[in-house]
Amino acid sequence: MLAQLASIRRSTLASTGAVLFLAIFLAGAVAPLLIPASVVRDVQFGARLAPPSAEHWFGTDDFGRDLFALVLLAASLDLRVALSVVLGAIVVGTVVGAVAGLVSRLDEPIMRATDIFLSIPSLVLAMAIASVLGRSVQNLAIALVLVSWPIYCRLMRGQVLTEKQKPYVKSLRTLGVGPVRMIFLHVVPNTLFPVVARAPADVGLILITLAALSYIGFGPGPYVPEWGSLVAAGQAYIFQAPWLVFFPGVAIFLTSLSLNLVGDWARDVFDPRLRS
């Protein structure tokens, strides 16, 4: 597996993506430490809608706040939410999927449930769930986990079903290893890589879905910087101050591009069905 991971260096596209993502990730991680909270709160109407300059690299917004600082702070929120959503979906999906693969009595009901979830477009279902829970970023994250786990569940189940047939599982069973121990100590570690290979592209997809839902109204409001909300807020000034829409959008685009470049490579390397 490590050899496969190291092969990323041979793909120009994937390594560019990885470097780009790490740079954005680091910027998002340090932004809240370096940028004082007052940047978000202090309204300076004198400096409203100033174009990009040496002082304000991305210009200022309709509250006179520095857009560069807002975009960086938003990186921290968007990445945190997208990464935790995918992590949550992987945990829920792989556990439920492993159960489906190992306990044949539960296999059929679990698979039919995932069928139903997968028959509704995830953005639309997430919209409905978040709308009932109430508009907030936290509820949006919950909704996104609820619509993202079934795909991991299916993948994991398929993996476990093939893994179950292998001799080492049978010999461990003869040795008296129980089902829980079997799943978590032996089967999951051996089957996790193809499942996790989906993750980079999925983080990219969740990031865009999050920004889109935030744009249409699930956003956290003007005092919590988030990329989709920044675009929505800037849209009112699109002809006067196009930079307000341009820079947050470029941030979303570059982040999701970096993740998709890595994801495209990961799928080829780790997906056993595509290996030839």
Added chain:
Amino acid sequence: MGFLSYVLRRLAFLGLVLLGVSMVVFFVLRGMPGVDPLAAYIAPGLPMSQEALASLRQELHLDEPLPLQYVYYVGNLVKGDWGFSRTAAQPVLEALLARLPATVELAFAAVLLSTAIGIPAGIVAALRKDRAADVAVRVVSITGISFPVFWLGIILQLVFFYYAGQLGLPTLPSRGRIGDTIALIDPITPITGLFLVDSLLAGKLAFFGSALRHLVLPAFALSLISLAAVVRIMRASMLEVLRQDYILLARSKGLPTRTIVLRHALRNAITPVLTTAGTTLGILLGGAVVVETVFAWPGVGSLAAQGILNNDSILVVGFTLFVAAMMVLVNLVVDVLYAVVDPRVRY
């Protein structure tokens, strides 16, 4: 078994899928922990007496056990009673159906665009596997899925409406389905609700032109959502078909590559693109929520987005059910057409 019984069995199966979907939707509406289901039915901030709340609760059967509530819920859905939308000031199903043609027109244009670009691009990528053209198609399609569509829509408006206008170039409209003036002075009577079709039927070319110009930017933005999927599926399936023995035979007979690809391979390679039409439609309807909002397109998606802003969960949940039902319907049509076209499909 006959064709009719195949169709009936597909219908029964899709009925089951719809039942499952209705369970998920019902659970979202009534079963979320910590959420009072009554809240969805009341406008926030509306003063209501305890008695009024209690009688509403009773009327909606919210005091009954959940399984019984579900029976009432499905019964109402079947009768066409999907609840009342505060946003549209109309029953949910009525409001969605009234706005459906606008969305159908937009989604259909997007499908046309993404297949017209995606299928040739996928074929080229497969024929030139791992060469420059394949890498180029791959990079372009990865770039395409990485664009936040709402942002791209705004940038398109900025370039083709605002900047083009400032430079004195021909512009494209940025909002709505039709020019205000033409809609006032020379309106058409809706027949199908699709502006392009209705205006042609009425022979009103100016109306047709305006509708077409309004369609360009939103359809292009929406098509990007499904484009990458079409390219990827087309490429993979073409590669698969080109490995088959009958292609080898065609090659050894000395047929030109052009004939082999277009006459022999394409026919078989294109079916996976068609069978994923239902899924593609679902993705497009999700995308329509965002694209319609950006372009003020009066379809079901922008209505749902307004519903979110108004905390109108009844509408948003109804929209979810509506989208799922449309996908099921399209899947049925595709399955049936597939069985008609492809003799290998056994009923």
